[in-house]
Amino acid sequence: MSTSLANAPLEIRAIGLPLExxxxxxxxxxxxxxxxxxxxxxxxxxxxxxxxxARGKIxxxxxxxxxxxxxxxxxxxxxxxxxxxxxxxxxxWVLQSDAVGFRGQFIGAVIAQTPEVARQAASLVRVTYxxxxxxxxxxxxxxxxxxxKQVNPDYPTDTDEGDVEAALKAAAVTIDQTYSTPxxxxxxxxxxxxVATWGDGKLTLYDSTQGAHSxxxxxxxxxxxKPEQMRVIAPHVGGGFGSKGTPHAHDVxxxxxxxxxxxxxxxxALTRQQMFSLAGYRTPTIQHFRLGADREGRxxxxxxxxxxxxxxxxxxxxxxxxxxxxxxxxxxxxxxHRLAALDVPVPSWMRAPGxxxxxxxxxxxxxxxxxxxxxxxxELRIRNDPPVDPESGKPWSGRNLVGCLREGARRFGWDQRxxxxxxxxxxxxxxxxxxxxxxYPRYAMPGSVASIRYGADRRYAxxxxxxxxxxGTWTALTQIAADALGxxxxxxxxxxxxxxxxxxxxxxxxxGITSWGTTIVxxxxxxxxxxxxxxxxxxxxxxxxxxxxxxxxxxxxxxGAQFAEVRVNVDxxxxxxxxxxxxxSVGRIINPRTARSxxxxxxxxxxxxxxxxxxxxxxxxxxxVTQDRRAPADARRAGPALEPDGFARDRRDRHCRRGxxxxxxxxxxHRNPRAPPADHAGQGPVLSANTATRSSVIGRLRAARPASDxx
Amino acid sequence: MDARITLHxxxxxxxxxxxTRTSLLDALRDHLGAMSPKKGCDHGxxxxxxxxxxxxxxxxxxxxxxxxxxxxxxxxxxxANGDGLHEMQRAFLDHDGFQCGYxxxxxxxxxxxxxxxxxxxxxxxxxxxxxxxxxxxDDEIRERMSGNLCRCGAYxxxxxxxxxxxRKEGSA
Ligand code: FES
Ligand code: FES
Numbered sequence: 001m002s003t004s005l006a007n008a009p010l011e012i013r014a015i016g017l018p019l020e021x022x023x024x025x026x027x028x029x030x031x032x033x034x035x036x037x038x039x040x041x042x043x044x045x046x047x048x049x050x051x052x053x054a055r056g057k058i059x060x061x062x063x064x065x066x067x068x069x070x071x072x073x074x075x076x077x078x079x080x081x082x083x084x085x086x087x088x089x090x091x092x093w094v095l096q097s098d099a100v101g102f103r104g105q106f107i108g109a110v111i112a113q114t115p116e117v118a119r120q121a122a123s124l125v126r127v128t129y130x131x132x133x134x135x136x137x138x139x140x141x142x143x144x145x146x147x148x149k150q151v152n153p154d155y156p157t158d159t160d161e162g163d164v165e166a167a168l169k170a171a172a173v174t175i176d177q178t179y180s181t182p183x184x185x186x187x188x189x190x191x192x193x194x195v196a197t198w199g200d201g202k203l204t205l206y207d208s209t210q211g212a213h214s215x216x217x218x219x220x221x222x223x224x225x226k227p228e229q230m231r232v233i234a235p236h237v238g239g240g241f242g243s244k245g246t247p248h249a250h251d252v253x254x255x256x257x258x259x260x261x262x263x264x265x266x267x268x269a270l271t272r273q274q275m276f277s278l279a280g281y282r283t284p285t286i287q288h289f290r291l292g293a294d295r296e297g298r299x300x301x302x303x304x305x306x307x308x309x310x311x312x313x314x315x316x317x318x319x320x321x322x323x324x325x326x327x328x329x330x331x332x333x334x335x336x337h338r339l340a341a342l343d344v345p346v347p348s349w350m351r352a353p354g355x356x357x358x359x360x361x362x363x364x365x366x367x368x369x370x371x372x373x374x375x376x377x378x379e380l381r382i383r384n385d386p387p388v389d390p391e392s393g394k395p396w397s398g399r400n401l402v403g404c405l406r407e408g409a410r411r412f413g414w415d416q417r418x419x420x421x422x423x424x425x426x427x428x429x430x431x432x433x434x435x436x437x438x439x440y441p442r443y444a445m446p447g448s449v450a451s452i453r454y455g456a457d458r459r460y461a462x463x464x465x466x467x468x469x470x471x472g473t474w475t476a477l478t479q480i481a482a483d484a485l486g487x488x489x490x491x492x493x494x495x496x497x498x499x500x501x502x503x504x505x506x507x508x509x510x511x512g513i514t515s516w517g518t519t520i521v522x523x524x525x526x527x528x529x530x531x532x533x534x535x536x537x538x539x540x541x542x543x544x545x546x547x548x549x550x551x552x553x554x555x556x557x558x559x560g561a562q563f564a565e566v567r568v569n570v571d572x573x574x575x576x577x578x579x580x581x582x583x584x585s586v587g588r589i590i591n592p593r594t595a596r597s598x599x600x601x602x603x604x605x606x607x608x609x610x611x612x613x614x615x616x617x618x619x620x621x622x623x624x625v626t627q628d629r630r631a632p633a634d635a636r637r638a639g640p641a642l643e644p645d646g647f648a649r650d651r652r653d654r655h656c657r658r659g660x661x662x663x664x665x666x667x668x669x670h671r672n673p674r675a676p677p678a679d680h681a682g683q684g685p686v687l688s689a690n691t692a693t694r695s696s697v698i699g700r701l702r703a704a705r706p707a708s709d710x711x
Numbered sequence: 712m713d714a715r716i717t718l719h720x721x722x723x724x725x726x727x728x729x730x731t732r733t734s735l736l737d738a739l740r741d742h743l744g745a746m747s748p749k750k751g752c753d754h755g756x757x758x759x760x761x762x763x764x765x766x767x768x769x770x771x772x773x774x775x776x777x778x779x780x781x782x783x784x785x786x787x788x789x790x791a792n793g794d795g796l797h798e799m800q801r802a803f804l805d806h807d808g809f810q811c812g813y814x815x816x817x818x819x820x821x822x823x824x825x826x827x828x829x830x831x832x833x834x835x836x837x838x839x840x841x842x843x844x845x846x847x848x849d850d851e852i853r854e855r856m857s858g859n860l861c862r863c864g865a866y867x868x869x870x871x872x873x874x875x876x877x878r879k880e881g882s883a
Contacts, residue, residue, distance in 0.1 A: 020804055025813030028800040028819060030747025036744035045741075115737060116730045189751050189759060189813040189862045238749070239814030239862050272752040470811030470863045579873040597807045597865060604864030628756055 001055030010521065014479040014489050018593035022494070024237065032236040035193040035208040040265035043195070044073055047118035048250075048274065049108035049125045053099040054342040054622030055134035055312075058098040058107060058127060066110055066124040071117035074260045077108040082259045084252070087225045090313040090427070091346045092222060095254040100129065100343050101313035103623040106249050111257050111266055134343035136672065137619035138309045140178075140286045145307060145338040148317040152353055153509075155322050164290075167301035171292030175371045179289065179364055181357040182614035183624065184282040185275065186350045187364050188469075190238020190280045193269040201635065203230045207247075210240045210505030211520050213465050214501045215247045222241035223255055227499075233595055235497035240469040241605075242281045242349030242446030245508040250278060258450070265490035272628040276615060279347025279619045283308040283318050284617075287361040292332075297373040297380045299330035304361065306337045311346040315339070319354030320361070321367060323439055326557065327362050329386035343622055349508065353438055363436040371419075377435050378405050389555030397554035400585035401437055404561035408435070408583040412563040429567040429576070438560035442587070443511035444548065450516070450523040451542035452485070454535040459493045460485055462523075465504035466496040466516045470601075472594030473512060479590055480517045484524030486533075502542060510558075513590060519545040560584035562603065577607060716780040720745050734875035736760045738776035739784070747786035747816045751860070757798025758859030761824075762786050768857030770858070787816030790823060798879070801824050801880035810863035818859045822873045825855045829882050831867045847883035849874065 013348035026032035033039075051058075063075045074084075094106055108125055122590035147157050164630040168174055188208075203223060209215050220230040237244060254268040270278060285308045292301035304324040310316050323336035350356070366384075370377040385402050388395050402589040409415070418424055424431040450464040462481045468474045474494055482489040495501055501536040505515050528540035532591075563581040568574070580605050589595045615624045717845075718756065720743060727742045736753070739762075748771055755773040762771055763785040787874030790797040799819050802808070803878040804863045809815040829845040837854045839847060852873050853866075861869065877883035 023808070023812075024804045025796065025800075027809060027815050028787065028796065028803050030749070030816030032812055033746070034749075035811065036740075036750075039744075114730060114733075117742065189749075189757065189775045189811060189860070191750070237811065239811040241862070262811045269750065272754070272756075470809075472810075489770050580742075593807050594810075597868065598845055600867050601810055601864035604866060605862075608864070628752070628754070 008670075010483045011486065012483055014482040015588070015590050017479065017591065019479060019489065019591055020476055021466070021472060021594065027138040027236075034236050034238050035195055035206045035234065036207040036269050038195060038233070040195060040197065040267075043265040043267050043670065044111050044113065044261055045115040045118045046254060046266050046268040047110050047112070047115070047122040047696050048106050048253060048268075049077070049110065049122050049127070049272070050277070051103055051105045051107050051129075052127070053100055053129045053134075054103040054136055055159070056100050056129045056131040058100065059130050060128045062110065062126040063108070063124075065126070066121040066182065069112075069117060069124065071113040072110060072121045073113065073264075074111045074257070075121070076111070076256060076260050076656045078086040081204070081256050084256075086222060086224050088598055091249055091311075092218070092247065092252050095256060101307050102277065102311060102343055103351075103621060104274070104345060106253050106278070107416060109253055109257050111261055127695045134622050135619075136342050136344050136617060136622035137148055138284050138286070138307070138340055138342065140288075140307050142299060142340050145340055148310075148315060148337065148339050151317040151319040151322065151337050154387050155319050155321075157317070157556040158334075158336040159325060160334045162301075164292075164301045164303050164332040164334045167332040168290060168292040168303070171300050172295045173293045173297075173369065174290065175291040175365055175368045175372060177289050177365060177368060178359045179287045180363060181285045181287075183284045183358060183617055184350060184609060184613050185615050185624070186241040186243035186280060186282075187272075187275060188239030188241055188243060191272060191275060192248065192250050193267075195267045197263075197265040198255070198258035198261075198611065199263050201225075201229055203258065204670040205230075205232045205251065205254070207232050207251060208237050208240075208244055209234045209247070210237065210242075210245045210467050210469055210508055211504070212467065212497055213503050214245075214506045215251060216499050217686065218247050218698065219251060222252065222579035223259075230499070232499045233497065234467060237467055237497075240467075240507070241351040242353065242508065243275075244469065245349050245506055246280075248279050248348075263639045276624040276627045277345040280346065280354070281615065282350035282353065283316070283347040284311070285320050285357045285361075286316065287320065289361055289365040290371050291365055295373070297369065297375045297383050299328055299384050302328065302330045302334070304335045304358070306335075306358070307340070309340045309342050309344060309347065311344050312341045314346045314501065315341070316347045318357070318360040322354045323358045323433045324362055325391045326368070326386070326389055326555070327359070327437060327439060328381070328384040329390055330384070333390065335419065344617070345623075351602075352440060353429045356609070359437065367434070376410055376419070377525040377628065379436060381405060381435075392555055394553065394555040397442075398585065398587075399557070399559055401439075401559040401561065404559060404583040404585055405435070405437070408561040408563050411583075412565075412579075414563070425570065426567075428570050430570060432566050432568070434564050434566060436562045438558075438562055438582070438584070440510060440558045442514065442556035442558060443509040444514045444518070444551070445505035445509070445511045446515075448504045448515050448519040448521045448545075449542055449544045451502050451540060452481075452520075452523050452527045453540040454531070454537060455493070456537050457493075459491050460487065461493045461495060462520060463501040464516055464519060465499055465501040465615070466512060467504070469506040469507055471512065472591055473516070475508070475594060476513055476590040477516060477520060480521050484521040487529070488534070503655060504542050513578065515545055517590070518548075519543065522546050558584065560586070562606070575611060577611070580607065603615055613686055640657065714777045714780075716777060718743070718776075718779065719781075719783040721786055723785070731775065731777045732751045733776045734772050735764075735774040735776045735779055735784075736771035737837055739771060739786070743788060745788070747788035748767040748820075749813050749816075751814065751815060756860070757814065757817075758821055759814050759817040761821045761859065763820055763824055766827075768821050785820070790819065797823065799872070799876050802875045803869070806868040806875070807865070808868040808872040809861070809865050814861045814863075815861060818856070818861065821856060821859045822869075822876070825852075825873075826877060826880060826882065829855070829877075830880070845882065847874070847877040852877070852883075
C-alpha cells in the first residue's frame with residue numbers, strides 16, 4: 001500500500017454522528033452476555049480459599065471435612081494443583097508454593113456442583129501457618145524506600161533539569177506542601193469473572209477482560225499451551241477501569257481448576273469483598289511538592305517527590321509524577337518516585353494511573369501558589385502554559401489547555417468568583433468555585449490486526465479482538481469501518497472480543513479507538529485496493545496498524561479544564577457539589593453520544609474519588625477493612641444532572657490524524673438548557689455535571705480527574 | 712436442604728429444586744438461566760439484581776428463593792415485549808443512560824417500580840408535602856434511585872431518562 005493512500009483523509013460521514021449504541025438493546029434488556037452469562041453445559045462452581053495471614057508459609061492444610069461434603073467435586077491447593085510453567089510473575093504463580101505474600105491471597109479452591117456447596121466447603125478447609133512479621137503501612141519515613149527501575153509503563157523514575165535548589169532559594173514566592181491520596185479500588189460493576197473449560201488439550205475462557213488477546217498472551221505460556229490451544233471470549237464487559245486490563249490470579253485459578261476437572265466448565269466470579277485484594281487497586285500516594293515562582297507567578301522551580309507502595313511479590317510503580325513533567329513550564333524541575341515494598345495485595349492500573357493522583361497534587365499546589373501570588377488560579381495556569389513540551393522540547397500536536405480554561409471560565413461564571421475564603425454565603429452554605437487542569441497522554445499501541453470479509457448477506461464482517469468495557473467500542477468501530485469502506489453503518493457487521501478474531505491490543509491507556517480504528521482503516525484500504533468497490537462474495541483482506549511518523553515529531557496529549565461549584569454547610573460541614581463543568585481538548589470525537597458519557601463518567605468518578613472513596617487498610621492485619629460498595633456508591637449521592645448539546649469549535653490537529661484514528665482537537669462544549677442557578681444567571685455550563693451532592697461524608701478534595709477513557 | 716418451588720418468570724411458570732440457601736438471584740441466574748438481573752455485590756448494596764417481585768422492586772440477592780415460592784417476577788428482559796422496548800428502556804437508550812450496561816437492567820426495573828410507588832403517593836426522604844401527590848423532581852428521582860449504583864457514572868443520563876418517562880406520565 002502506498003503511503004499516499006495510507007494517509008489520504010477519509011470522507012467523514014458516520015464518524016461524528018451520535019449513533020445509539022449498537023449493543024444498546026441487548027444491554028437495556030439485560031440479554032448481552034457477560035462472562036458468567038455465557039451458555040455452557042453442565043458447569044461446576046468454584047469458591048476460593050484465601051490466606052488469613054499477611055506473610056508467612058502454609059504449615060498444613062486439612063481439607064477432609066470439605067471433601068466429605070456432598071457435592072464437592074475437587075479441592076486444589078499448592079499440594080496438588082497442576083504445575084504452571086513460569087514463576088516470573090508472582091501474582092499469577094497461583095497455588096504453586098506454600099508462601100503467603102498478602103492477606104487474601106488464593107491458597108486453595110473448592111470445585112463443587114453448586115455455588116452454595118462450594119462456598120460452604122471452602123469455609124471448612126482448615127489451614128495452619130508459620131506466620132512471619134509483615135508490614136502493610138505506607139509511611140514517608142520508612143527507611144527501606146527504593147527507586148524502581150522505571151515507572152508504569154516505561155517512564156524514567158526520576159528527572160532533574162536545571163538547578164531546582166538554587167531556583168527555590170532565589171524565588172520570590174515558594175510553596176512547600178505534602179499531599180496524600182488514599183488507596184482506591186477500581187470496583188467495576190461486573191465482578192471479575194472467568195468461566196474456564198479444559199478439554200482436548202485446549203483451554204477456553206469466557207473472561208471479563210479489557211483484552212482477550214492479552215489474557216491469552218500472558219496465560220497460554222503459563223499453562224504450557226500454544227496460543228492456538230487457548231481461546232478467550234469477552235464480547236461484553238461490565239466495566240474495568242484498568243482492573244481488567246491484565247489477567248489477575250483468578251484467571252489462573254479458574255484455569256487450574258478446569259484442568260482438575262477436564263471437560264467440565266468451571267465458573268468463578270469473585271465476590272465484591274474478594275475484589276479488594278485480588279483485582280488490583282491504586283496505591284496510596286504521598287506527594288511532596290515544592291514550587292518556586294517570581295512575583296508575577298511565573299514558575300522558576302517545580303519539585304514533585306512521590307512516595308507510594310507496591311507489593312513485595314510483584315512491583316507496580318504508579319507514574320504519579322509523570323504528568324508534572326509536562327503540565328506547566330519551568331526552567332528547573334525535578335520529579336522522583338520512591339516505593340515501599342509491602343506485604344499487601346498487588347497494586348495495578350486504575351483509571352488513569354499516574355495522572356489521577358499526580359494531577360491532583362499539581363493542581364492543589366498551583367492553587368496554593370495562586371493564593372501566595374495573589375493571582376487568579378486560571379491566570380496563573382495561563383502564565384505557565386508551556387509553548388512546547390517541557391520534557392522533550394517537541395511542539396504540541398495540539399494542546400489548547402488555555403482555550404479550555406478560558407471557555408470554561410466564561411461558561412461557568414468564573415468572573416463572579418470571590419477568591420477570599422468564606423466570602424460567599426447563601427442560606428447557611430458557603431459557596432466556592434474551583435478549577436483544575438486535566439491531562440492524559442495519547443497512546444497508540446502497535447500490534448493490532450483487522451480483517452474484513454464481504455459476506456453473502458452483502459455486509460462487511462469487520463473482525464478485530466477489541467474490547468468494549470462500556471466505552472462504546474462496538475459502535476465507534478462500526479462508524480470508523482463504515483467511513484473507511486465508504487458504506488453505510490448498516491453494511492458493517494462488527495465482530496470483537498474473541499481471540500478467534502485477529503489480534504487486538506488491550507483496551508487500556510485510552511488507546512483503544514486510536515489503535516483499533518487506525519488498524520481498521522488500514523484494513524479497509526487494503527480491502528479496496530485488492531477487491532475494488534464491487535467485491536465478490538467471500539472477498540477478504542487484512543492489515544496491521546500502520547506507523548504514524550508524526551509520533552516522533554510531536555508531543556501528543558489531551559487536555560481539559562474542570563470547574564466545580566462546591567457548597568459547604570456552615571454548621572455541619574456537609575459538602576455538596578451543585579455544578580461541575582468540563583471543557584476538553586481531546587481529538588476527534590467519533591461518537592458524541594458515547595464520548596459525552598465518557599466525559600461525564602470520568603467527572604463523576606473524580607467527584608466520587610474526591611469526596612467518598614478511600615479503601616481503609618488495617619496495617620495490623622494487612623487488608624482493606626472497608627470491603628463494600630458504599631464508597632463508589634456515594635457517587636450516586638453526587639448524582640449529577642446535566643444537559644449537553646453537542647461538540648463545537650473545531651480545531652484540526654493534523655499531526656495526530658491518521659485515517660479513522662484521527663485526532664482532531666475540539667472543545668467539547670455542552671450547554672445546559674435548564675435555568676442555571678440564580679447566582680449564575682445567564683451562564684450555561686459546558687460539559688457539566690449539575691450535581692446535587694447530598695453527601696454526608698465530609699472529606700477534603702483529594703483527587704482531580706484527568707480526561708481519559710474508561711480504562 | 713433442598714426445596715421444590717415454582718417461580719413465574721417473565722410470564723413463564725418454572726419449577727425448580729433449590730438449596731434452601733439459594734438466593735432468588737442465584738435461582739434465576741444459575742438454575743433458570745435468567746441472566747437479565749445482574750450480580751454486582753450480592754449483599755444489597757448496588758441494586759444490579761433488582762427485579763419486579765410480585766409487582767414491587769426488590770433486590771433478589773437479599774431474598775431466599777425458597778421464601779418466594781409461587782412469586783411472579785419480571786426482569787428487564789420481561790419488561791420488553793419481544794422487539795418492542797418498554798418506554799423506560801427506550802429512554803435509557805435515547806439518553807445513553809449507561810456505559811458498560813451491567814447495572815442497567817437493575818436500574819430500569821428499579822425505575823419502573825419507583826414510578827409506580829410515586830404514582831401511588833409513597834413519600835420519600837426528600838418529599839416536602841406528605842399529603843399531596845408526589846412530584847418527581849430531580850431530587851426525588853435521585854433519592855428514590857439511590858439504591859442503584861452505576862460505577863460507570865451514568866447518573867446524569869439515568870436521571871434524564873427517568874425524568875423524561877416521569878414527565879410523559881405526568882408525575883414530574
Ligand atoms: S447484587 Fe443485589 S444489590 Fe448488589
Ligand atoms: S453502566 Fe456500567 S455500572 Fe452502570
